[in-house]
Amino acid sequence: MKKKIVLIEGVYDTIDLFTREIKKALEQMGCECLVLDAGHMEESLKEFALFAMTPVFAAITFNNLGYNLELSEGKNIWEQFEIPYVNILMDHPFHYTGPLAHMPKTAWVFCTDKNHGGFMHRFYPEIERVGFLPHAGVKLPGAKKRIRDRKIEVLYAGSLPFFTAGMLVPDLSAITQFDAIDMSRQVLEDLIKNPAVTTEDAIEAYLKERGIELEEPDLFAGIVKMRFLDSYATSFFREQAVKLLVESGVSVTAYGTGWNECEWSHNPHLHYGGKVLAPEILPLMCEAKIVLNTMTWYKAGAHDRIFNGMLAGACVVTDDSAYLREEFEAEKAMVRFKLEEIVRLPEIVWDLLDHPEKMQQIADVGYESASEKHTWESRMKQVLSMLEGTDCGF
Numbered sequence: 001m002k003k004k005i006v007l008i009e010g011v012y013d014t015i016d017l018f019t020r021e022i023k024k025a026l027e028q029m030g031c032e033c034l035v036l037d038a039g040h041m042e043e044s045l046k047e048f049a050l051f052a053m054t055p056v057f058a059a060i061t062f063n064n065l066g067y068n069l070e071l072s073e074g075k076n077i078w079e080q081f082e083i084p085y086v087n088i089l090m091d092h093p094f095h096y097t098g099p100l101a102h103m104p105k106t107a108w109v110f111c112t113d114k115n116h117g118g119f120m121h122r123f124y125p126e127i128e129r130v131g132f133l134p135h136a137g138v139k140l141p142g143a144k145k146r147i148r149d150r151k152i153e154v155l156y157a158g159s160l161p162f163f164t165a166g167m168l169v170p171d172l173s174a175i176t177q178f179d180a181i182d183m184s185r186q187v188l189e190d191l192i193k194n195p196a197v198t199t200e201d202a203i204e205a206y207l208k209e210r211g212i213e214l215e216e217p218d219l220f221a222g223i224v225k226m227r228f229l230d231s232y233a234t235s236f237f238r239e240q241a242v243k244l245l246v247e248s249g250v251s252v253t254a255y256g257t258g259w260n261e262c263e264w265s266h267n268p269h270l271h272y273g274g275k276v277l278a279p280e281i282l283p284l285m286c287e288a289k290i291v292l293n294t295m296t297w298y299k300a301g302a303h304d305r306i307f308n309g310m311l312a313g314a315c316v317v318t319d320d321s322a323y324l325r326e327e328f329e330a331e332k333a334m335v336r337f338k339l340e341e342i343v344r345l346p347e348i349v350w351d352l353l354d355h356p357e358k359m360q361q362i363a364d365v366g367y368e369s370a371s372e373k374h375t376w377e378s379r380m381k382q383v384l385s386m387l388e389g390t391d392c393g394f
Contacts, residue, residue, distance in 0.1 A: 002032045003384070004051065006059040006083070008066045010038035014278040015062045015090070018304075018376065021138050022060060025377035029384070031057070036066060045071055052081050058387055060086040060380075064099035067107070078104040084387055086110065088133055091296065093119050094200070094227045103127055108387070113301030114323065115198050123220045131386060134323060136379045137307025137370050140282050144313030144367065147289050147360045153251040153353060155288035155314070156242055157281045157305060160258030161296075162235035168228035177222060178212050184229065191233040195339035198299055199223075199230040230297050237319070237339050238294045245292075246270045248346035250353070252292070255281060285312035289359060290352060293318035294339075302327075306334065307374045310366035315352060315359040317345075333366040 005026050009019045023033045034051045036044040049071060059066070059078060064087055069077045078085040085103070088110045093100060101124075103109065109124075110133035111117045120130045172180035187202045194202075200223050207214065207222075214222060239262060245252050246269035253271040260272045273284075285291050291309030293316065295302070300322040309316040316334040318324070324336060337348055352359050372378075 002030055003057040004054065005031050005033045005057055006036060006048065006051070007033055008036045008038060008059070008061045010036075010040075011065060012063075015065070017138065017278045018062060018136075021136075021376040022380055025375070025380045026060075028377065029380065036069075038065065041069070045069065045077075048077070052077075052083070056081060056083045058084040058086050058383075060088070060383065062088045062090055064089075064096055067099050067103060076104045078106045082106065084108055086383060086387070088112070089116065090135070092116055092199075092227070092230060093124070094224050094230075097224055100124055100127070110383070111301075113298045113321075115298075115300045119200060123216070133379055133382060134302050134327075134374070135304040135307060136374055136376045137304060137309075137311040138282055139311040139371065139375060140286060145286060147313075147315065147356050147363060150287050150289045150314075152253045152284065152288040154245060154253065154290045154292050154317075154349060155284060156238075156252060156254045156292045157256065157284070158238065158293075159256030159275070160235050160239055160262075161231040162239070163258040163261060165228050165231035165235060168231060170225050175222070175225060177214060177218055178207060178210070180226065183226060187226070188229050188232055191229065192236055195233070195237065196299060199227065199233065199297060203229075234294070234297050237342060240342055241292060241294050241345055242270070244343065244345050245349055248350065250346060250349055253284075253288075255284070282308060282312065285309050285314055288312070288314045289356075290314060290349060291316050292349075295319055295321065298323075307370050310334065310363075310370035310374070313363055313367050315363045316366055317349060317352070328369070331365055331369060332362055333369040335362060 007019050007023055009016045026033055034047060036048060071077050083106060085107045087107055090112055093116055107127060108129040109120060109127055110131045111120060112133060112135050114132050117130050117132050120127060183206055187206050190202045191197060203223050203226055242252050242254060243264055246267045249269060251269050253273060255273045255276050257275050285308055291314040293303055293305040298321055302323055306316055306318050318334060318336055319339050320336040335348060337345055
């Protein structure tokens with residue numbers, strides 16, 4: 001009997017891309033899928049009511065989409081029909097405090113960074129099923145161009161969070177448990193000096209150094225209020241990576257918001273392509289010799305840019321993480337650097353550009369590795385296996 005799976009799309013172009021890949025993978029695995037359209041949910045729920053007349057194996061979605069859906073007032077559909085609600089978080093859990101506090105009892109929450117799982121276990125102990133599921137990549141059909149034949153030297157696909165992080169900043173003067181203005185300065189400085197540290201650990205270290213002891217709920221609330229520091233630290237290193245390259249003469253093509261608003265945006269080696277939808281980035285990666293990545297402060301996970309770049313046949317250059325060291329220790333599938341040593345990035349990239357055959361070897365290993373282990377098909381096999389068993393991945 002086919003496993004019946006519910007998916008949700010219609011809110012974010014990136015998540016829609018992932019959802020389409022998941023649907024394709026699940027159907028290839030013999031599952032039957034129903035996709036709920038968030039833009040037409042009333043009609044979609046009518047389809048769901050018919051679909052759920054026979055048992056549904058799971059709902060699989062991202063970033064809490066549909067967590068509180070109801071057919072009857074006051075009855076969560078995932079609880080009502082006893083359907084496992086698989087919620088894959090593509091960002092840190094501290095961005096989703098409202099939905100995570102009201103997860104259906106059938107929820108499985110998967111984090112894309114192992115540290116995020118630790119955060120969930122600590123601050124959301126009522127959610128029993130928490131697992132680790134790394135990001136995955138999307139492979140376009142067709143033969144991949146050789147590195148020598150590609151038009152883009154270095155591609156960076158991602159916005160600068162600095163220009164949107166301001167929306168996350170609360171009224172710091174209204175925070176009374178600690179000096180939030182001083183914390184903002186000190187913790188951000190600490191993160192830039194010690195970029196292997198997570199934001200929540202840096203915040204807690206700041207409090208301990210000043211003898212400020214908070215109960216767990218107050219500590220959690222403080223971390224959530226100060227989470228904008230995570231975005232500022234991410235933005236600092238993201239900007240530095242591209243700035244260092246273009247100032248050394250490397251041609252960088254950047255997509256996403258903010259790149260045209262930097263003080264150095266006039267640099268002739270920066271080629272700004274504006275903001276484009278997620279599916280449009282994939283063909284561009286197929287034209288890139290190097291796909292550059294800096295993570296959204298992941299210290300024990302990976303970003304989809306890494307796997308998308310590998311599956312596009314590019315040479316991926318990325319900052320390091322515990323997960324990447326563990327997963328790729330034995331193979332040269334990418335080039336990794338430490339944020340602490342970001343000033344070496346131009347040297348690393350120039351060495352690659354001067355040795356296209358070296359880039360090609362790395363790209364070939366990366367393509368084979370990602371094709372075998374880091375597609376959405378491989379991730380869905382993991383999810384279905386976990387749902388059938390008891391191991392949540394930690």
